[in-house]
Amino acid sequence: MDIRHHPEDDLLLALSAGSLETGTRLVLSSHLELCAHCRERLRTLDALGGALLEDALPAPLADAALDRVFARIDALEAAAPRPIKVSAPPPLPEGARWPRALARCTATPWRWIGPGMSWSRVSVPAAPDANVFLLRIAAGKYLPQHTHRGLELTQVLHGRFHDGRALFGPGDFDAADDGIHHQPVVQEGSECICLASLDGRLRFDSPIARLFGSLVGM
Template identity: 75%
Template sequence: MDIQHHPDDELLLALASGQLAPGMRRVLYSHLELCPACRERVQALNALGGQLLDGLTPADMGDDALARTFARIDAQAAAPARTITASAPPPLPAGARWPRSLAHCEATPWRWIGPGMRWSRVSLPEEPDANVFLLRIAAGKYLPRHTHQGTEFTQVLHGRFHDGRALFGPGDFDAADGEILHQPVVQDGSECICLASLDAPLRFEGAIARFFGSLVGM
């Protein structure tokens, strides 16, 4: 797999230090599954973080620290297990697979949002309100031109799109914010399937696009 677009070191450091929200973390982990280079960078950052922790002065723990820890373990053990249900989206095309980072999540069936365009809502057990979804768009189709009110992480699972900045293919990762105005266009030859997470709605150009975007939480 020829991966051309990767998360920068700032994002990988945020991941290694536990600073990313669950939805963003799941998308970024889906990139690491496919990218040995980024996995090595995260491992190096984790090792560096461990060295920094070893150099810190130990802090005193509260008298009830052990009891609270066991209480949290008991609470997690009692919680019902959640897995991807039978209503998960259909299998991906040959050569593609669902990310392991979506294990224990629930996904809706593909839903129509326009000619040649479908989407699936992904629910995370640790944060049900996280805005995570899958997009499945046919060759030659495109998303309306838009920018971002917050941050969007996108991981390409299958196919290719060009958004006016660059060509993104299988395994590629993109982080977009309010400084980016683009229109992803799926390239000929295959549909494109992406996993995405938003921390704020997109800002579409045009009233119709804004209306349909609001219906799916985009």
């Protein structure tokens, strides 16, 4: 797999520090499953963080701090993991697979949002407010032109799209904020399936697209 687009170090550093929102973490973790280069970068950042902790001055903890930690661990273990449930679409094309990062999540069947376009809402049990979804767009089709309120992360699971800035293919990662104004166009030869998260909303140029976006939470 020829992965050309990777997350910036600030995102990997936030992942290492445990400070990412759930949706962002899921999409970033999905990229790491496929990208040995970024896994190595993350290991380096983890090592640097560990060295800084070793040099930090100790801080006193509350008497009940350890008990609270164990209680939270017990609560997480009590939540039974559930596999992703995507019943409507056929199996993914050969060579593509659903990310392991979604193992505790559920997903709706594919829902029509336009000619050649469908989406699936991903529900995260530990974070019901996380805005995570799957997009499936046919070859030659495109998302309406838009910018963003907040950060949009995209991980390509299958196929390719070009958004006027670059070509994104299987395994590629993209982070777009309110400084990016683009229109992803799926390339000929195959549909494109992506995992995405939003910490805001897409700002579509077209009023009709804005209406559809508001209905599906984009």
